[in-house]
Amino acid sequence: MNVDGFNLPPLIMLRAFEAVARMGSMRKAADDIGVSHTVVSRHVRNLEHWMGQKLVTATPRGVALTAAGETLFASVTRAFRIIDNTTAELRPASPRAGLRIWCMPGLATRWLTPRLSDIEAAMGSVEISLRAIDRLPDFAAHEADLMIGFGRFEDLPTGARRLILPRMFPVASPAWIASNGAPADLLALAQAPLIHEESRQQWTDWFEAMGTRLSAQLRGPRLWDANLGFDAALAGQGIALVTRLTAGSEIDDGRLVEILDSKVQLGGYYLLAAPQRQGDPMLTRFERWLEDNLPRE
Template sequence: MKTPPLTSLRAFEATARHLSFSEAGDELFVTHAAISHHVRRLEEWFESELFIRKGRSIALTRSGETLFRHLSPALAEIAETCTRVKALGGKQALTVGCIPSIASRWLVPNLQLFTAENPEVDLRVLYASENQKFSQSGIDVLITLGKEDADGVVSEQLFSRLTKPVCSPKFLAEHGPFDTPDAFISVPLLHDESRKGWRDWFAAAHAPWTGGDNWPVYQDFNLLFTAAIAGHGIALCPVDTFRNEIEAGDLIVLSDIATNTESYYFGTYSKNTPRAALNFVEWFVALANWTKTK
């Protein structure tokens, strides 16, 4: 056998947790002798002792400690998965990974529309990083930056990443106007993860980057735009993603000079994806396109 029997592994894990054959037997509803037998089978399989036996007390050996450290969370995950599958009944499981900016502004606010139309889907939404790859994610649909060209994978274009400087109406009234790139130099420039974005914007504006290194860097995209809406400075904004805030007047676009002009957000999924995942992608693509024409 490539792996030991699961029953023996469960017996070992319970024994290691309690450091008692009797208590492990009580938990698993078997006798002390049965637990001892399973542990012996494991020790024969590993060709190594897993417990140090001292009279009626036991302690883990180094091999036993290593096995227990990895086995206990693995068995807990198996139990959780089985419980979830059992609870599904006739439902279809669907896991969507989404970067925070799209999740907070588009996915979560509209998700009840999808769940109302697809009550048979058991949906889980997870945060994804901007550079995460679908083939390495273990999820059904990935919404993030960039198109993935791996075999057996489809990427549907969602939002443009065309990026322009924005600020709140209050900040514009107090510090504007911003008619030229030079006008941006003397005010707080808010950065997303690094200062490269503003350097790229000044390069696109054919203007020298002469400052801004002392202003805050926000690792989380949503924190950056909370700061911008609160009037703390000027942020670089993918205007398609934040078009609701722009249309509502919470953010003002300050210039037509843009970066990321050929960059997009994509929804990526397998060509052999379950129907629930395909339904979700079709719904989300339609949502992105419909809101562009409001």
Template sequence: MIGRKMPPLNALRAFEATARHLSVKNAAEELCVTPGAVSQLLKTLELNLGVKLFHRVNRGIFLTDIGQAYLPPVRNAFRQIIEASSRIASAEETGILTVSVTSFFASAWLVPRLTQFQNNNPEIDLRVVTNNQLVDFSRDGVDVAIRHGLGVYPGLASHRVLAVDIVPVAAPKLVDRLGRPASPADLTRWPHVHDAERKAWHRWFQSQGVEEVGPLRGPSFDDSGLLVKAVLAGQGVGLLPAAMVATELAQGQLVRVADITLLEDFAYYLVYPEARHDRPKIAAFRRWILDSAAEADHPE
């Protein structure tokens, strides 16, 4: 931890410019301030440090020995800031695009199509991170995210990518114990397994014309893989994308207990802060993923 308080940055800028020019007037012109303002900043810095940085002789100004020793680290610090800022600014245009996505969507839909994106945008390197939590764009270093839900995310731009077929599934032992449901309404009496938002089951019952549902209890999971494991363990009936449980259905580990439904309100959405809408690499990814989803919905 730094024991001494950081000197004022404006005073450090005045020192570096004056030391480089050995002229208060030229430093003032570079910094777009008056010579008097530069002189005041230099005095502030010397008072802050408790040392003399310049000799003032007639109308000339020269560095003291302490000033000469102080200049290289100050100049190097400003150089590092400039270089780091340039790298960040450049990264906004090209470089790495970090995409946060659920592991299921990444493996089932995104990854098999990435070759096309890379061929069309060779200057952008995708960094795909799998995460089922909500993203803090200001902290997590994520440029865009793809999430499954209703598409309402305050402060974020949201673009519907695609909806998926949803199928109610349960473990055979649960079906044997409760009996195969004769109608969708029968499932209101079953134990349920939920996703993190706990809204999908209510939407599904509404889509089936079942209005009086009441509270639906049961565990919820923010990870689709854990939700599948809970359903496999017989903890309840779950609503899952058909493609996600195709293997388990084919092998008899899970049983479909009602018809597949397309919940239009629930879909995968591309989201990012509204202020980033026009950034080139985000715009390129947005165009590509929306075009790819449209082609998947309407193949030639």
């Protein structure tokens, strides 16, 4: 594409490439920009053809940038940031104040979304924008105002405030238990079909916290997303790790059943505000709502 002397590849290719480079995965990039992963993959291949060289390589955990890809990613990121900042300055101000919240997918879908009307009532005339995503926003690029993240409390991002350290425990549907029987102990649980997210690390950490060192690889599908794993457990596909925040109502109404007795905490939720909005009364009001409504186990 030649625009007034600029010999540029199609911007749709650059947008797909930037998302892949930033997210480290074709599927996550697809979720980020709202298209299928096959479309993202095709755009990246076409960009490589246009550039005449390889930009990304496949790895067991996603994709990695080549040296040429790193160079292009740095330039594209700077260009997109300039465009984003300029459009933010030129765009007419919204008649309503806004609060852009990024949140871990499981908590966003299972706990925050059913409470949106409560949040809006507490926040007054504030327009809430909620995005389910599992990476930190680029606050310098004005991607979000707040992030509700998840991690080990001893290793949180600078400026993060601890919210809640939930217990994490295994659950299965009554139908799955009726067909397979509830595991009687940790050894039986380790041999059952377990539902994993992106890797098997979370389950491995859980067993270690229970005092069990695994001698064989865990079974079960990897579904990459906490919500997919949750839905798979509801559908009787195996055993998933959950918290009361994400599965409380399903446990209370009998659609999921806790397996074994455990008191494991693998990390907690935290709140991180954009530096430019530190001390903003709107953010303080939302943080107070969280503190008042998050259950304490």
